[in-house]
Amino acid sequence: MNSQEIRQEVDKSRSSGGLKQIVIPPCPEALIQLQQALAHEQPDLNVIQRIAAADVAMSATLLRTANSPLFKPIGKPCTTVGQAMTRIGLQATLAVMMGFLVSNAIRVNHPQLHRFWQRSTKRAMACAFVAAQLPDLPAGLAPGLAHTFGLFLHVGMAVLMQSVPGYGGTLVEAGARIDRPFIATENANHRTDHAVVGALVMRVWNMPPELMAGIRLHHDFAVLGGTSVEPLVQGLIAAGHVAEHLMRRHEGLPADADWIAHRAAALAWLRIDEARLAEWDEPLRPVLDAA
Known part of the structure; x- marks a missing residue:
């Protein structure tokens, strides 16, 4: 889906579908x-x-x-x-x-989203860092746009926590299951997921369409390298995937299932390899420490 199709999808779901009951501040x-x-x-x-x-x-x-x-x-x-x-x-x-x-x-006060905005800030800084290292990408991924993308990437979780009873339990279940993707558990329990709700926030807040599309598709790594999604949106998805991994590594957490399954696609799109990625650890560490 391109940005226009995603906008139409969000508008339709907002008026008559699964997003009708979601409250956007x-x-x-x-x-x-x-x-x-x-x-x-x-x-x-x-x-x-x-x-x-x-x-x-x-x-x-x-x-x-x-x-x-x-x-x-x-x-x-x-x-x-x-x-x-x-x-x-x-x-x-x-x-x-x-x-x-x-x-x-968007206030967050739930143990399942502990330090939500602190981690969102770290993710945003990591996204901006990645974009700054790759100024020659054909998509023209600006660090400022990448930062905003990282900040809002999981905003749908915060909104779902406020709007949907039982979503805290869904987060626990989705994080524990290894038989299906995170957003599959969200959809099974609530008929929507944080990627769709995050796109809705971007739509309601009149943010750039590339942000709306990137957030909507940030778990759909099959779009990387294709022609159906704008290059800038693909760049945001790839940079966000790498940034998430760098942030988890900074926190001493293991690689998540998405990184294990789709890192090759993200690295290939950004034209980097694992060795280049390892070189970023040292200069990025003080940036993330400050967050």
Whole structure:
């Protein structure tokens, strides 16, 4: 399916199908303003600074990031949003702001999703890192888009946890079963899955169609290398698959079933091999530590 077909699928399911009962929190007004600011070819940094400064907690998050060891502060600590933006740069500023806004819009408080947004932030940083290492990909995968993709990749789980009774038990079952894919258990129990619901969030929040399509298909690795899905969407899926593996390796977790079964397709699409992947561990580690 291409992005247009996925949009039609989501709209149809939203109006009359399995997504009808799913409650999507409204998109934060500040995120809407941020998207509008980024729609211009040259984003107005003063507008972005005003959006950040309008929320005390978000300003504090930016300052804490700018003064963290990740950015090796030299001299006096940053004390204003403008100073923080200058130190960490536009892309990191946008990543911090978006993560703050999304995590506050969709609250997660369930033991089966422990540290959900912290891990989402790590996944997003890993996705951006992967994209930054591969600037010559024909799909033109930008680190900023890859970061947003990683941040939202599993947002459907958080929404399902809020909307669907018994979903916590489904997470336990899906994680334990080895006879079928994770999303197959979700669909068997609830007639939908986190990939579809995540695409719905992207649709309702008016996020880029490539994000909606990538999230909808992020467990469908058969699309890699095909012609039915846009190259940029395939790039997001491949980068997200690699990023998930890198994050799990950073956490000392074993490779999951998806990586064992489909790593060759993702690596081939990104034009890298296992040796190149191993080289990324050391430079990526402090980035993920900071998350």
